Amino acid sequence: MSIKEVAKRANVSTATVSHVINGTRYVANETKMRVLEVMKELKYQPNSVARSLRSKQSKIIGLMVPILPNDTASFFFMSIAQGIESVLTEKGYSLILSNTKDDSAMEQAQVKMFNSQLIDGLIMAPTYEEHAYLDTLRTGDYPVVFIDRKPTEAQGDCVLTEGARGAYEAVAHLIGKGHERIGFITGSLGLTTSDERLAGYKQALADNGVPIEEQLIQAADSTNSSFDSGYRLTQKLITNHHITALFVANNVMTMGALHYLQENNIAVPDDIAIIGFDDYEWARVTRPALSMVKQPSFELGEAAANILLERIENPDAEYKEVRLPTELIIRGSS
Incomplete structure (x- = not known):
């Protein structure tokens, strides 16, 4: 099954099918729905790797979190991940999650793994160590947004709580x-x-x-x-x-x-x-x-995803640090 067959069945050009798949140009909603219906009928799956090589975009975002065994921080970071995914899904991006277990060596290994995935950007809660290594370890020119923790010796946007x-x-x-x-x-x-x-x-x-x-x-x-x-x-x-x-x-x-x-x-x-x-x-x-x-964990994820997408579109903008407010919930223990 090829893009030409989809175009022929939908009575559009191959360029139109490509624009529907990649979101690179405006396509009338009626035409878009017809193309998507034909793709579904023909069970056509775009070749994401080939498409990424042509467009230099994979539509994949990496997320690294530092969760230890039996650590309730998993709830916090999974809520962040849900916030991130809610934004990325609307924009046609996929999310790959990895766990560094708060270990610097594992964190560096995960960065290498993400390099091989041709990611468009990385969101990470950094480990304890300094992060000067990121500038040399990263291959490609994808941006990094740091969440929850502010790293030392590394440049990037930060989304934190107060x-x-x-x-x-x-x-x-x-x-x-x-x-x-x-x-x-x-x-x-x-x-x-x-x-x-x-x-x-x-x-x-x-x-x-x-x-x-x-x-x-x-x-x-x-x-x-x-x-x-x-x-x-x-x-x-x-x-x-x-x-x-x-x-x-x-x-x-x-x-x-x-x-x-x-x-x-x-x-x-x-x-x-x-x-x-x-x-x-x-x-x-x-x-x-x-x-x-x-802490507003879901909102933190949303903010991180939006900032990363902005950074992908405008890589030369000044780095920003965003702080989201916490809320004191008073119950019976105090």
Whole structure:
């Protein structure tokens, strides 16, 4: 089956069929529908590889996310992926997803894989390491949009959330409830997400005249931002530092913290008030329901996809950084 046979059956030129397939020129809707119906009848599938070589476009976008086993971050990044795909599908693009498991070596291997796929662009949540390697490792001239985390030593558009603002509002809320000994638990420092949330925590304390006590700040190491580390660091803060409130800037660690409180019959919020980060369904069904800082994950994906498509069309435009607002959801735990 060839494009000529489709054109003949639809009574149009091969150029018109090509424009319908590639979206390269306007085609009247009636003509377009006739061509698509003939393609369906003849079970014609365009040769995407040949088409990409001719047009220098594959209509494929790569997405790299850093998900560890048993990490609830998968919900966050899958919601981002859905937002990305909702935009790309309308524009005739396909999405290829890969998981770096937050490992720099695997991330670099995935970039090489995407090079072989002739992608038109890449959206990625970078790992902990610096990303100067991207300029030399990438083959082709496809653009990169960074999401959730801001990389070091790399150029590209960034779509992030206002993590510092979210942390600030959470801690200010706890202070407003009369708490001054507020523990802070976070994943590994050195990532912009963790660093910015810590900055928001400290700024809220400073702005409200509450002393910053470094021993109340507990960060997991790079290999242990997990349920178990949330449990362990909560135990450390309560046992050794007598906190009355807790802000956990990481979703899976929030679950670990809550498990410690429940296991030890520590009443929430009477004994310890707690606010976590990322608002998933499970946070609404705990007893009491958890107060959370909600991130607009789907919208983050939409924004990243739109910016990438703009970058493909206008590669010489100045790079931009977009920040989407978080929202503090107050429930019974605070």
